[in-house]
Amino acid sequence: MISKTTVDTVFETSRVEEVIGDFVQLKKSGSNLKGLSPFTDERSPSFMVSPVKQIWKDFSSGKGGNVVAFLMEHEHFTYPEAIKYLARKYGIEVEETEQSDEQKEQANERESMYLVSEYASKFFQNTMWKTDVGQAIGLSYFKERGFTSETIKKFDLGYSPDEWDAFTNKALGDGYKLDYLEKTGLTIVKEEKRFDRFKGRVMFPIHSMSGRVLGFGGRILTNTKKAAKYLNSPESDIYHKSKVLYGIYYAKQAIAKEDNCYLVEGYTDVIQFHQSGIDNTVSSSGTALTSEQIRLINRLTRNITVLFDGDAAGTRASMRGIDLILEQGMNVKVCPFPEGEDPDSFARANSEEELKEFLEENSSDFISYKASLLMKEAKSDPIKKAELIRDMVNSIAKIPDNIQQEVYIQECSRIMDISENVLYATLAQIQKKEGKDSPTPRKREMAVVKEDAQPTKKVDQLYELERKIISLLILYGRKEEDFQDLLLKQNEETGQLELEPETQHAKVFEKIFLDLQEDEIAFSNDDFQQLYSVLIERLNSEEEFAVETIINNLEASQAKEITDILMEEEQYELHDWDRRDVPVKAKEDSISRLVSETILNLRRYLVSKKIEELSEEIKTPADDMDSSEILQEIMNYLSLRKILSDRLDRVM
Structure with a gap:
């Protein structure tokens, strides 16, 4: 396992814009950077990177997160692989605790194939540079092609000995499994025989965009009609010829x-x-x-x-x-x-x-x-x-x-x-x-909806309201605002209950916490409940609240929710509304209103759900149930819902 000290150093040192810039062409867009999605086939940029927040969001695929999340999504790294990649990039020494035999056994198949390929690349290089035969045949060939020693080393070029099983025997002797040697195509297994695929060839390792060895190309040096001049690794779980470019x-x-x-x-x-x-x-x-x-x-x-x-x-x-x-x-x-x-x-x-x-x-x-x-x-x-x-x-x-x-x-x-x-x-x-002619506007208006068309997905109102509260805490938690509450008071002259305004000055997180605590409201979504607890604790104890440091220690689903929230505003930059003279109102202009409106909406939603539950209960009454009490309770909740609606109208 990688030590926590190393992980923390990697996160502190890594710059999301630098790492993603190795894979995606990014251009300045306000305080952010944008580019084409590396996950979908698109022609208009929907991929955003925030150097300030150290996160990214791909609006076309819905993916997002921190620098490690990008490497895990794009390069299919495991978490430890992503940390090691960043450590190499930034020259950070990786501290690891000793792995048990059981942990080594649990390494997934893809990782094992990568390790075998890396081992093979080093074997071919060592054979060429450190053996007489390798220097006389492999190195001399590359030198004759005009390649300098620096170039040969840069591209990890090597030589596979002209022996039937030199590589296979060495790899097996060093503890690598025949199963992975065969799956990567480095060793050919036929019945009881096993032999090297690239016997007697100069070797060209084929790297992924992140530098991992995926496969090999081998060129034969003898004039024989029986063998192909160039031979590539076969298709495997890590090497797909159609998806790789040599030298990328x-x-x-x-x-x-x-x-x-x-x-x-x-x-x-x-x-x-x-x-x-x-x-x-x-x-x-x-x-x-x-x-x-x-x-x-x-x-x-x-x-x-x-x-x-x-x-x-x-x-x-x-x-x-x-x-x-x-x-x-x-x-x-x-x-x-x-x-x-x-x-x-x-x-x-x-x-x-x-x-x-x-x-x-x-x-x-x-x-x-x-x-x-x-x-x-x-x-x-x-x-x-x-x-x-x-x-x-x-x-x-x-x-x-x-x-x-x-x-x-x-x-x-x-x-x-x-x-x-x-x-x-x-x-x-x-x-x-080719069926590319586009329909006229009239044809589009008359288009018939197919019977098997997917129904519109119903909005989960409770989810959206709870998410909005998390959003307010993340974006404006420590911001101080004047909140106007509408309190029920009895008019001394008429005796009627009326709504009277009362102004309260508080931080956003204090207002949300006290209001939810007053109504004893708990989140129904487990991720939101955990995020709420973490955010309230950090907002209450830290003067300098940095949400990007929270993301690095969260579960993937929770980290994605926070990333989505943080990058929602950046989505407007993709459309260049300001350049088109279309003003977009910033949330900062009305934070207190937004907080009050969200809490009131949540209260009204929960009251409405309670009314529905009581209405269902009275439809099928139990023998010992007093229907009049339930009816009175329903009437009370209906009155409360009307008061909340009136308050919402005033706030809005």
Whole structure:
């Protein structure tokens, strides 16, 4: 177990905006930061980070919490893993108590697979750097590719011995289970035999965005037709090829900073570009580009530049992935390399300045590049030209933004020398075929609600009222206000009961505590009851009340409730109401009214529930029950409810 001292130090040192900034591109929004949700596929930002409160909230998925909660949600870390990750990031030494054998046995399967992968990565590195064979074969290969020792170490490159079971035997000898060696794909088990998958290959560890080893790519060094040149780890619980980008861990900060991502094809392309100073480079690891991979980039930037190898096959293969990028609403540029060159070879042959200059001068908008390319292929063949124009419009149809579509249609019309009307008509045909045509306003008004439509969820009024009280304590607990109470007093002249105002000066938490205690009101929600006790105790004993320190010691469900409350106001910033000249009234303008109104509403709700209970009781009276007494009780509660309603009207 990690010591409490370490945990406290981690929370005190960590900055939520710095940690989340490694995974999501954040932009200033008032006192907060906002960005695209890393949990859902969205194009408008609904993800908010509060540096002041040290919490985050994703309004599209409903998730939220502190810095540890983010790592547990995004990276699927356990609590200890998240603490250790933060400790590594901020250079904090982790104090741990000795784990028992039983505790070690309880480590979950995913964690065991991560540990095996980390162990394998270190084994391959040690083999390459510390054995004669590793240096002679593995290290010399990377050196021949032009990689420096610093680059080789940065990417954790290694070598797997050309022996059938060297790695497997070493791992088993060090206490790792064959079951996890097999599940990660590092060891192949067939009947009674077991052997290393990556025998005799140089190794490229594949990292997650947080730096954990998910799997490996291995390149064979011998010329044999029986074995594949490159071999990847098989799919597993921790490694999904379609959701991983090679180099994303090393490139994420540069991508966000440069607001652009260079997308290449192979491992060595990425490594060579990083060595040349182009750190915002990633690769799809030799597999076809997927929507999940594009969304990884979309969290960091909306701009992608696809780099093509200088051959026709490479160009066509890369062009197929562009439509997927367009579907995600991203901006795409392309940069083809000269004939016979690829990013790796070109970067080796040119200086950093020459490489950057080439990328800047030869990166063009995809529509211009594709149109020019297709026109060269069509030449003077009208039938082929018609097919290629439809191909172009198909790509434009993938773009979700109508303005961007129109700009590309105009550009396509200019390059291909064809009228915009024809292109628009073709675009409409394609969208209609794909079911993308939107209904007219009249059609929307006449839309019939389906019989199986989900009924509107009923609001739990008691839950909302109790939550509002917790919210008031968190946001304004120590704020002093003048509260106007309306007291029942008898008019000396008429003898009638009347409501008379009386002003009381108090802190918000004192007012709430005394009112609830007076009516002996207890919360029905267990989380709220526990939060209420903690908040009242802390507000009463601490002059400097810091709610963010409370969150770190709460259960997950309670911490989420507090985060949701704290970030509710920030949701307005997502809509930029002030910029649209729509004033949003701040709660601070009417705290005393809000407190009084909430407590009165809670009282009225509880009185109404009591009336309902008594009414049900009188419907089925017991033999010994005096109905007249219950009726009188109901009448008293009805009078009380009317008084509360009158008071609410006055307050509101």
